Amino acid sequence: MTEPVETLAARPKSVGARVRRTEDPRLLAGQGRYVDDLAPPRLLHVAFRRSDMSHARIRGLDLEAARGAPGVVAVVAAADLEGLAKPLVAASRMASYHGTPLRPLAEGKVRFVGEPVVAVAAESRYLAEDALELVDIDFEPLGTVIDPEAAAAGDAPLLHEEIGTNVLVERRFRRGEPEAAFAAAAHRVGGSFRFRRKSPGAIENRACLAEWDAGRGALTLHSASGIPGIVRDALSEALDLPGHRLRVVAPDVGGSFGGKGSLYPEEILVSLLARRLGRPIKWTSDRLEDLTATSQAFDEIVEAEMALDAEGRVLALRAEVLGDTGAYSIYPWTAGLEPVQVVGFLPGPYRIEHYEAHVRAVATSKAPTGPYRGVGRPAAVFATERLMDLAARKLGLDPKEIRLRNFVRPEDFPYKIGSGIVWDRSGFTECLEAACARAGYPALREKQRQARAEGRWFGIGLASYAELTGIGSKISVAPGMPINTGTETAVVRIDSTGGITAAVGIASHGQGLETTLAQVVADELGARLEDIRIVQGDSDAVPNATGTYASRGAVLAGGAAILASRVVREKLLRAAGHLLEAAEADLEARDGRVTVAGTDRSMSFREIARAVYSEIGRIPHDKREELEATRLYDPYYGTTSSATHVATLEIDPETYRVTLGAYLVAEDCGRIINPMIVDGQVHGGVAQGVGAALYEEVVYDADGQNLTASLVDYLIPSAPEVPPMTVLHVEGELPATLGGFRGMGEGGTIGAPAAIANALSDALAPLGIGIDELPATPERLFRLIERAQQRQDNQSTGEER
Amino acid sequence: MSGKRLVRMTVNGSPVEEAVEPRLLLSDFLRQVLGLTGTHVGCEHGVCGACTVRVDGSTARACLMFAVQAEGCRIVTVEGLGPAEALSPLQEAFREHHGLQCGFCTPGMLMTALDLIEKYPLASDAEIREGLSGNLCRCTGYEHIVAAVRAAAQRRREPSS
Ligand code: FES
């Protein structure tokens, strides 16, 4: 029987509706349960003494005074943990790759400011921090490795001597004949684009709490994590504990954006100590620790050049990318995660026949970079969309027109871009047209002409992009990573009271999956939304899981939930057939009841469940079957989400402050489960893109000190800095994923930096300024403008002479 | 570091009396001593606003106060607004307009929003945004929070509508 996407479409009810969220009442009443809210009896608290050196050998440690401090139960350094945990190394199939060990505490040397060296466990966090002051570490400095270009050079100090180089990954991509295409091109544009380092900045800092049950030999780790399944599997290996004695729970989690999407030393440490000390033990990061030791983001230099023919059609693209990935290759994603994907996504939604790219990921003595909303795509889109605008300028074309000329056209799908990624049908052109229509693009241009005539710096920026979401098992979400990220499992069950539970392996940290997945299950089962509970964020819920990342939750968990629900529905109808003495084909399930079509004979799910499980003689004894199913879903390829962003802005000539006007996003994310939630995801993503474009930057000085280790220095946008936004949904042809869903959690952050960079460049075009470094802070804008004005002054005085 | 001091205050209408170290932050007092974990901590340096509570009718950052400084004060936390099964109109507006995602900034956001709708006309969105500028939200991009506050303010002005 083939029954693809259509079941949902035939009975659309909950899916597509603006359903209020199930998780809201508890969160609004202060009844959420985040990790730091948990306080089991006899709880101990951990504080870390972290490295204040960028790169140094640990010559000696004096822990005695700290061990004697009031309330202190244990003080440990790496030597005290020997043999307790196997070091984990993020693996990759890439030939040039070098992994680095992940250890709970620094061993032998430190490689970034903020790396944990000593852990103190005490009766309270206050007492633990008191004792930290008594820890004495003797460091021997080894020379900082700050500048990525210097780090990649042969004579730089080595962070990992055993590897013999600071270059952790190196790859080349090539398609067609780029040299010939460049030689034959009518036009060329190029630039060096620098996307500075970011911090994910979830408002809840990371936290983890481990409990050892000595009687059962079992460990439970509560962690503010987006990947409890991956953490479970990794800890199982590190601690040599099977999964049925090791449970990882991500309860309510206060945002991640990728910062809670990797395995961390602190998670291993509290697990070890809980087992060793026989008491529950918790660590809650403070903001200083978050800004220095949570994975950071982006940080690439992208040198790129584009070749075009006389009509503005892109013939070829080439790029040299250097990614500054910090001190370690993040587990499990590897150091290739971010920079290799920059190169993977550079060709964007355009037909570009010839492509060549070289990418290196280089280790520096800074916090490791890891996943952050958009991963690789924000920097790629920044470079490619700047090149598109530079080309448009050079050829005298409108930015909209040059994009239309180069998009992959409807008849070209599926289209393989130069890096090997395949775009399935997605509304590239439709999004751009819809965005420009809604924004009133010609009127905006007119407004700009007037502003320019008045000498104001008003700019309009477009950015179009495509991204791969809901990635199945064909490729890993991190290039070369051998872990399967392409499947999800759902267990759907109707219990003997009629309660419906759907358990999935993903972990919500704000996405509202408890609501959207319930919508999917409700439609598939014919159940009432309020009768469904979603269990997520718990490694015990399903046999295998990884977590929520890479815009996969709705596609993968939604798909698995659809498959499992269909089986449960069949079982339910079979049972109802016996009970109602009707042919299954005559039964329909709706609103939590099964009805014999065309009659008033019906039973509620609850009555059927009771009859199936609890009542004697209602169902033939050999026909009883549990109303439960476990199904795995693998979309195999994944699907393409796309969008066009339109930013408008004005630069204040006195303060160089940028004020954004109404912001517009037109996106194709397939079938929408809950438009309210989709809009919220886009808004949040755009706000992070605004931060990335204008405010946020992690700054390390030459000594490797982090100069942005508080929220006073690391500027997260607040409400006045974020513009009002409009989101248009362009629902074109549905993708082949079950349910027709596409991922959409990250797009806002992918498009906004490029759109804003283009708008700034557009505003400053009369001065000949193009933005090639983000964030474009007032200080950077001031310098660019001052230099440009001097240049113009010199020219005009030159002309007068 | 012992030398505990007795501190008395009213929290969400109930009298509270505890002996605490003078260095104990009000945020830790609420969360760890009273078990009122609705008040969140995001930075402990006064920037994020997650710890916002009401102290004698004005908003305050619980991470910037010691518990002993609240001696004799009337404190209201998010738990004082309305329980999950009977949300206040402000909380309802946040739900209706999807003014929260992960919910971590939400308690502080609600306490600030309550102050705004009670004390200011909030004639424009710009005014609402300005009023919320001391509370960081990393999830929502503020758009829906602004909508929620706008709706709650409107409802307060015209209760019948
Ligand atoms: S925790 Fe108090 S302002 Fe951030």
Ligand code: FES
């Ligand atoms: S809802 Fe997550 S920080 Fe505001």
